[in-house]
Amino acid sequence: MIRESHLDRVLARKLKEAREQRGLTQEAVAQILGVSRETVALWEGGARIPSLLYLGDLAKLYGVKEESFLTQGPLEFLEDLRALLRKEEEALLDPGVRLELRRWLDFLNGYAELLELAGEAPYLKAPPKELKPKEAILTDLRQASSQAIKVREYFKLGQDALPELYTFLDNVGVLVYKVSLPQGAGVWGAFYRHPRLGYSVLVNVNATPGRQAFTLAHELAHALYHNGFPGIVCRRENLAPEEAEVERFANAWAAHFLVPGKALREGVRRLGRLDPEVALLLAHHFRVSYALLLFRLRNEGLLSEEQLKEWVQYAPQDLARRLGLNPEPYGLPQSLPNLQGLKRYPPSVLQLVRKSVEEDLISVSEAAELLNVNSYILEKELLSAGLPKEENPEVEELVQELGFVSPGRRGKVLR
Template sequence: MSLLHEVLTRSRRRTRYSQDDVGAALGVSRVMVSYWETGARVPNDRQLSALARLYGIEPVDLLEGCDVEPATDGLVGMLLRADDAVDPVAALGVGEFVQFLDRFAELVGILNEPIRSLTQSPFVHRQKYSQKDDIRRKAEEVRAHLGLGSAPILDLDPICGSLGIAIYRAPLGADLRRAPSGAFLKHPEMGFGILVNLDMTPGRQRFAVAHELAHALFHSVETNRVLCHGAGPRESFADGFAGEFLMPSAGVRRFAEELGLPPRIVESVDVIEIQRYFNVSWPTALVRLRQMNAITQDTYAEFRATVRPGSLARALGYAIHPEEDVRNAKLGRIQRFPRSFLRMLRRAVVTEVMSPPTAAAFAGLALPDIVQILGQPLCDDQQESPQLETEFREFEVTGVI
């Protein structure tokens, strides 16, 4: 048996993380990590759990001073082996993702209720059919399967939910030169799951969901996990699919014609109109229009360097999306989870299968989060908008019910 601080030191060195890396992953200083490893301070329960996930071992092994090898054969290890350069922040996020899928499967078992989960893609894909025309065709096939036509997609989460794919969001790092944008995993019990990097803007997150959807639907025959970081044939395919899925070529051309825009766009305001209509980020819109030859390379370079999309959109009367102010783009804790999980967690509390504190501990949430999931006010004086009551009265007076 070893002392806790000795196991912490050896585990960190074995995973090749520096004290700065560990501090950044856990939100503490390097000095605090040093205190833990010298025995001057002891991590709290939350920090011990995070350290165990980071080092790929069980919290009880840390507490009991057991030297064990990381669980590299587990799901976390499989995902992380996809990229040896993954940083500790991403490692923690991957651990959260796998833990969420495990808990989701456990919750399904506790409630003994069936849930839609996708374990095999309904689409055919062979590696030789990965050219641009094939990618466009596959995006159109998925849209047709979902009954989307070529219309804009307002929210990708319910689309994935209808397919039986669970989406979880976790911080993986803001520097995408080092951090993955997301991951795909086929969980042994929950089927297909998608992880999205919470440190990206909402627009980039939407693209990541569509990107991971491509891996789930077209690469799951070849592999049961993909950590999206770097380049390669699969990543190129998934990027191409995401662009076509979010901004289908036929839909873009139809919208431009209906709006009276020229086939070759030269005005930045026209790009803004297309961007807002398809509910994508400015980079996604600009890149897609360049891919479609709807703008020239010179126009692309000019707009990329000079246009401030938030200011221009505001001048055109559009509401500014959170992604234009990254400081306001962070999601609350409960919004990291798919709605299907939150509904089941709520049902567990309402039916008294779980108490609110038990449900909070089970999901890694705070008690006020559970209160919010139950749809209750956080305090007695917090009420809904009085305009809602006015609207109800209007409907009731006109006799619609």
């Protein structure tokens, strides 16, 4: 390790060197990290040293081992994305996407250690044996519908609209990690079979709720049918032939899983007609996007090719307004969703981190480092003592109607 008096000069030089090797401008780095270009220039000029959080993000953005910023030797580059992408594909990704993927993998490594320390079981590591297909990698589109129904039956989900998928996946043992990627980044999500932690999926929340639901179902398909791959980044371009095949299957499976054909046909029959407004009502019922619902109608032979081409031109937000529905779920966020703090993580992660701090398995600073937040935010949002209390007017309304134990029930009071 070099002498402390030289640290600022070596760090500054290597920050500039790493940025230039990645072909990034100071403006691009500033935009990705949410700081000013002047701040990046001060870091590279040695007038200011980045905080530990920013230094870690710079290392991930440039694909550099953080400790190599602080030594006299050459920069050492990370190979962590090899689990998800070939080297040539990594170079084609948007820099912000590479940063988020590295943040995700870094978190999974640290969280796997916490699971082991706390003696907790890992997340799902293989599909339930009842759902395991005969093929090692299932890509036959003809099986998408039957496999989707089989999964619904296994989890007792019926044929109608699904529960909220973020919570569902967390409950069945798939860790969901949220990111906000710029429009046009071309990546909707990713799946990773972490060797110690188990299954995790990454979801881009800079999309409509219906598109997010489709991404979650798509990644679940990878977990169930394509876990022979260590990881898959779901993107539009630069797919190898075998990746294109598994993507097509995952798309078809997700569509049938979200909107089963039998339930869709029953919905059309019940409403008694089929037009763009009815299609929007059905999309609202199944909690999917208007576009996906139209394609499912076409899949089931309920919509002609000509109707599909016409109906996709109608704005779903306008249709929602005409029906008295909230139009917001059918439009993209006006700005990038703010995923600072703890919003990236599912309930299972936050519960275990809080429990681990309370039981002194890890310190507050270690928990903050794991979740990539500062200690103040962690204390305020996750570790504050006691549960907040407030008046709930609904209690008074329901106390007369529901303040009873159902006849014949001998429930055991939980403590």
